[in-house]
Amino acid sequence: MGLRWNAVSNSSNVGHIARDESTGDIYVQFLDGSIYRYPYATQQHWDDLLKAESKGRYVHRVLQRECGYQKVADRVKKDNEPI
Numbered sequence: 879m880g881l882r883w884n885a886v887s888n889s890s891n892v893g894h895i896a897r898d899e900s901t902g903d904i905y906v907q908f909l910d911g912s913i914y915r916y917p918y919a920t921q922q923h924w925d926d927l928l929k930a931e932s933k934g935r936y937v938h939r940v941l942q943r944e945c946g947y948q949k950v951a952d953r954v955k956k957d958n959e960p961i
Contacts, residue, residue: 884928891933894906912951914947915948919941
């Protein structure tokens with residue numbers, strides 16, 4: 879699984895986002911370094927996340943409710959670097 883991480887600017891909660899093209903799963907790295915997987919995400923979820931004015935709000939109000947989630951890492955690297 880080679881994820882291509884996209885940096886998120888101007889967010890107080892989300893540092894990076896990525897999508898596994900083979901499964902459709904969305905991954906979110908929060909500023910504390912933790913990473914969550916949203917397994918039932920669709921292409922529309924990804925497109926809407928990319929366009930969302932507030933990535934954190936979209937994650938909490940839409941992805942968590944519609945896609946479920948799983949914590950996959952507590953903290954990957956120092957200084958909030960993506961994996």
